[in-house]
Amino acid sequence: MTADADNLVLQARDVHFDWDDLPMHWIPGEPFSTHALNVLHLLLPAGEEWFVETFRQALPFIEDEKLREDVIGFIGQEAMHSSAHSGVLEHLQRSGLDPTPFTDQMNWVFGKVIGPRPITSSREKNYLVERLAIIAAIEHITAFLGDWVLNAEGLDRANIHPTMLDLLRWHGSEEVEHRSVAYETMRYFDRREVRRLRTQALAAPLLVYLWIRGTRFLMQNDPLLADGPASRRRPTPLAWRRAAKKGTVPGPIDLGLRLSRYFRRSYHPSQEGSTAQAVAYLASSPAARAASR
Numbered sequence: 001m002t003a004d005a006d007n008l009v010l011q012a013r014d015v016h017f018d019w020d021d022l023p024m025h026w027i028p029g030e031p032f033s034t035h036a037l038n039v040l041h042l043l044l045p046a047g048e049e050w051f052v053e054t055f056r057q058a059l060p061f062i063e064d065e066k067l068r069e070d071v072i073g074f075i076g077q078e079a080m081h082s083s084a085h086s087g088v089l090e091h092l093q094r095s096g097l098d099p100t101p102f103t104d105q106m107n108w109v110f111g112k113v114i115g116p117r118p119i120t121s122s123r124e125k126n127y128l129v130e131r132l133a134i135i136a137a138i139e140h141i142t143a144f145l146g147d148w149v150l151n152a153e154g155l156d157r158a159n160i161h162p163t164m165l166d167l168l169r170w171h172g173s174e175e176v177e178h179r180s181v182a183y184e185t186m187r188y189f190d191r192r193e194v195r196r197l198r199t200q201a202l203a204a205p206l207l208v209y210l211w212i213r214g215t216r217f218l219m220q221n222d223p224l225l226a227d228g229p230a231s232r233r234r235p236t237p238l239a240w241r242r243a244a245k246k247g248t249v250p251g252p253i254d255l256g257l258r259l260s261r262y263f264r265r266s267y268h269p270s271q272e273g274s275t276a277q278a279v280a281y282l283a284s285s286p287a288a289r290a291a292s293r
Contacts, residue, residue, distance in 0.1 A: 008177065008275065008279075009069070009073065010069075010070055010072075010073025010074060010076075010077060010177065010178050010181070011073055011076065011077075012073070012076030012077050012079065012080045013077075013080065013170075013174075013282065013285075013288050013291075014080075014288070014291035014292065015080065015084060015170060015285070015287040015288050015290075015291050016287055016290040016291040017084060017087055017163055017166070017167055017287050018163060019087060019088060019090075019091040019163065022088075022091055022161055022163060022164060023161065024095055024096075024097070024222065024223070024224050025224065026160060026161035026164045027155075027158050027159075027160050027161075027248055028158070028159055030158065030243065030246075030248055031219060031222060031224070031225060031232070032215070032219070032235060032239040032240070032242075032243055033158070033243045033246075033248035033249050035214075035215050035218035035219050035222065035235075036211070036215050036235070036240070036243065036249050037168070037249065038088075038092075038214075038215075038218050039210075039211050039214035039215055039218070040085060040168075040171075041085045041086075041088040041089050041092070041099070042089075042099055042102050042103055042106065042214045042217075042218070043106060043210060043211075043214065044081060044082060044085040045082045045083075045085050045086045045089065045103070045106075046082075046103065046106040046107045046109070046110040046111070047082075047106065047110055047138075048078045048079070048081050048082040048085075049079075049082050049110065050110035050111075050114070050115065051078045051135055051182075052075050052078050052079050052082070053115070053116050054116065054128070054131045054132060054135060055071050055074060055075050055078075055132075055135075055185070056075060057116050057119070057128055058071070058128060058132060058185060058189075059071055059072070059075075061125075061189070062185070062188060064188065067184060067185065067188055070178070070180075070181045070184070071181060071185060073178065073181075074178050074181040074182070077174050077177075077178055081171055081174070084167060084170075084171070085167075085171075088164075088167070089103065095223075096223040097218065097221050097222060097223060098221065099218075101217070102213075102214060102217045114131065114134075116128075116131075128189075129186070129189045129190050129195075130195070130199070132182065132185055132186045132189060133186045133190065133195050133196060133199040134199045134202070134203050135182045135186075136182040136183045136185070136186040136196070136199070137196075137199045137200035137202075137203040137204070137262065138182075138203055138207070139175070139178075139179060139181075139182040139183065139269070140179075140183075140200070140259075140261075140262045140269060140272070141203075141204065141207060141259065142175040142179075143175050143176055143179035143269055143272040143273060144258040144259075144261075144272050144273070145172065145175070145250070146171070146172030146173065146174075146175035146176045146179075146273060146278070147172070147176055147272055147273035147274075148172075148250050148254070148258075149168045149169055149172040150169055150172050150173060150176070150273070150277060150278065150281060152247055152248075153247060154246050154247015154248050155168075155247065155248060157246075157247065158246065158247075158248050160248075162286070163286075163287075166285055166286050166287050167287065169281055169285070170281070170282065170285045170287055170288065172278075173277075173278035173279070173281040173282045173285070174278070174282065176272070176273035176274070176275065176277070176278035177275060177278045177279065177282070179269040179270070179272055179273065180268070180269040180270055183268070183269045193265070196262075197262075197263060200259075200262050200263070204259055212235065215235040216234065216235055219232075219233045219234065219235055220233050220234075240252065258272075
């Protein structure tokens, strides 16, 4: 960890988001950008519950007190993220876009295919460590996306709905804040580089695939796009390039460069983002302040 994170105590923060006036396209005139970012709400409730269950299963095996404290804080934050994004899914359904065909698949993947198993032998213990390594790989991606959203001036210029912008930046800030926990937990159980690199080589393409599928699902089921030309309901590389140029989504080159840093021998999560910036945003987040009233 960097010096400014050495004494940080991770904690879950109560937040309150009011979605009543959230429009379907909360980036005005940008259905592609809106739904590319909406994929977070499709993936994270089930995905972050899987994180929580995995780390709860690992916790009894961790004897290092500082790491145990960080893992407990990580679990609390991830559980809150899952709950917050679930609120957006409920709003989408009330607005005429039913996310359940996609989210049911995610619940099956995270709950059944790669869900927890009782640890009764070294084989199940190794399966736990493999899941921790996959989460460390994903947390690298969420950390650099958190850093991106904190500094994405294009989102401010696009007049994004303020509540959604706060959700993205609150969540992104906590991803930056706890960016080292999954990595340090993986290293506590297994310091071999081969597992670290192999799991990212598996996780990154899978996430890209799910993101494309999720964006396509949302655009094809958007009631505001139903009467328009079919081309408007398809995510395309051209739409991505245009949105990236406006700064409303990360661009492919930027994503590739950020992802590639994980494969450096000298890699450490503290190299991504600024803890001071993240903590400063969390202190001023409207949702966090609303919950404290």
